[in-house]
Amino acid sequence: MSTNWFPLWLSLRVAALATLISIVFGLWIAYLLAQRTFRGRELLDAVVTLPLLLPPTVLGYYLLVVLGASSPLGHLYESVFGAPLIFTWEAAVVASTLHAIPLVTKSARAAFETAGIRYEKAARTLGASDWRVFWRVTLPLSRRTVAGAGLTAFARALGDFGVTLMIAGNLPGKTQTATVGIYDALQRGDTRTARLLVLVLSAVVIAIAYGANRLDHPPVVE
Amino acid sequence: MIEVRIAKRVAPRLDTPGFSLEVEFQAGAGVTALFGTAGAGKTLVFDAIAGFTRPDTGRIMLDDRILFDAVSRVHLKPQQRNCGYVLQNEALFPNMTLRENLVFAADRLPRLERHRGVNEMIDRFGLTNVAGRRPREASKTEKQRCSIARALMASPRLLLLDEPAHGLDASACAGLYRLLREARGDFAIPILVATHDLEECFQIADKMLVLRDGRIAQGGPPREVMEQPASVDVARLLGISNLFQAEITALDPGRNTSRLRFQDHEITGTYCPGHLLGDRVWLCVRAGELRVTGRNGVRPETNQIPAKLLSVSEMPQTVRLEFSGGISVELPRQEFERQKDNKDWLVEFPPDALRVL
Numbered sequence: 001m002s003t004n005w006f007p008l009w010l011s012l013r014v015a016a017l018a019t020l021i022s023i024v025f026g027l028w029i030a031y032l033l034a035q036r037t038f039r040g041r042e043l044l045d046a047v048v049t050l051p052l053l054l055p056p057t058v059l060g061y062y063l064l065v066v067l068g069a070s071s072p073l074g075h076l077y078e079s080v081f082g083a084p085l086i087f088t089w090e091a092a093v094v095a096s097t098l099h100a101i102p103l104v105t106k107s108a109r110a111a112f113e114t115a116g117i118r119y120e121k122a123a124r125t126l127g128a129s130d131w132r133v134f135w136r137v138t139l140p141l142s143r144r145t146v147a148g149a150g151l152t153a154f155a156r157a158l159g160d161f162g163v164t165l166m167i168a169g170n171l172p173g174k175t176q177t178a179t180v181g182i183y184d185a186l187q188r189g190d191t192r193t194a195r196l197l198v199l200v201l202s203a204v205v206i207a208i209a210y211g212a213n214r215l216d217h218p219p220v221v222e
Numbered sequence: 223m224i225e226v227r228i229a230k231r232v233a234p235r236l237d238t239p240g241f242s243l244e245v246e247f248q249a250g251a252g253v254t255a256l257f258g259t260a261g262a263g264k265t266l267v268f269d270a271i272a273g274f275t276r277p278d279t280g281r282i283m284l285d286d287r288i289l290f291d292a293v294s295r296v297h298l299k300p301q302q303r304n305c306g307y308v309l310q311n312e313a314l315f316p317n318m319t320l321r322e323n324l325v326f327a328a329d330r331l332p333r334l335e336r337h338r339g340v341n342e343m344i345d346r347f348g349l350t351n352v353a354g355r356r357p358r359e360a361s362k363t364e365k366q367r368c369s370i371a372r373a374l375m376a377s378p379r380l381l382l383l384d385e386p387a388h389g390l391d392a393s394a395c396a397g398l399y400r401l402l403r404e405a406r407g408d409f410a411i412p413i414l415v416a417t418h419d420l421e422e423c424f425q426i427a428d429k430m431l432v433l434r435d436g437r438i439a440q441g442g443p444p445r446e447v448m449e450q451p452a453s454v455d456v457a458r459l460l461g462i463s464n465l466f467q468a469e470i471t472a473l474d475p476g477r478n479t480s481r482l483r484f485q486d487h488e489i490t491g492t493y494c495p496g497h498l499l500g501d502r503v504w505l506c507v508r509a510g511e512l513r514v515t516g517r518n519g520v521r522p523e524t525n526q527i528p529a530k531l532l533s534v535s536e537m538p539q540t541v542r543l544e545f546s547g548g549i550s551v552e553l554p555r556q557e558f559e560r561q562k563d564n565k566d567w568l569v570e571f572p573p574d575a576l577r578v579l
Contacts, residue, residue, distance in 0.1 A: 118311070122314075124301050125301075125303075126372070127301050127304070136326065
């Protein structure tokens, strides 16, 4: 019996896309939280963190309501892309992204708040715009943290199960990701496939955990 | 020309007491030192000028531009202020080489001038050999020089230096002061230096402002401030250790003399304008201006006071003697060597050395 690698490839694709999106939004939110003072700043932080704390079924239910074909957002998506979002692999991206964003935001905010206050101050007196200070000073100084956060976000996105199952479903060859595939295989009694997926996912996540840790605590260079 | 008139209250916090700043000063081209101990408000003044903190009231003008005005609610961003600011503990971007740091600051120059301007600055500040290095590979002196070069690269209309000699050794300090004196000549902008080092004021400053508890206690050329401290607090800040409460017992404008009584002694000083007979005043004498002789059974002459030697401490260039009655005298070492066998001492207060506050 040949192994079906589709769930694994789909998971990697979904996780990569989710990581990319969460880095863009996560960094933006982290920047706002770290450098701007506005009303509801801590509220924004709380809202971003919410997906980590809410039970997956609860979050999944909300997403079904908000993104479903009958909702305004669902309508908008359908009119732009020509097909509904729910029960497609793109929905899995949304599910993973929601979990990945807070991971990026949390570490990036901490890094932005501490890494370079002095350097940013100096850069501003030299006439550099906020945009330029961010790209040339703030981000380069916290790049290790951001890269580590990106890796962690990738691992988290790779492992999403509950929300993905609820809004992307379990359509083999279409929306069945590796985590859902493991569950599905066990249900069918296909332990060989389940074991294989479990091993591969574990290996990837262990490698990522090690890499992210190395980024946070770089080896001392002599 | 920078004109500052600001007030700001900082609310007390768990780990810091409250603070109130209220300063007014002007500074033209040249070096003006903001002299004060840690916590006097030097950095707060700088942050207000550079735009990192917003004063409660007042106004800051740089040349003909309003940087801050409480009444009309003008509060320019740091980017728009054109104030070069060298922070305490340099802040060169660690992810760039020294040259790239300068290029970053030269961003406002036209592309063609940028390269030439950066090279000129590297040359002028003696950074040619290290321009390709990262800050962590450069020495403290080189980093400090580069910080000043970077601030000047952006063609500021004012330069703020917060404790520029912090952590430099004596020879590096001398180099820094030489550099600042040159910069004062080459760039016709006001340079404000925050410092707690009196010697630094004398080395580089045309004018010094004594900052104490958020207020400017005195301003003027360092020599003048030292010659005539405005108050006993300023005298203490300047490290003048002989401060005695005294009473004026005689005044003679005709002969330009006065008599002052303190601690059961009476001495003669120069006439003190603005004071009346019987006034309680502070008598202030620098330790280095007092003289000592051995008593050896002789009757004390005018202005000589018998005193008991309590302790002797070695200073780099001098010897410091502490006498009874809280009198401190600083002597050149050779002078002390000649006198150290004295049994009884006389401390002489030269009339010219006496200041009455």
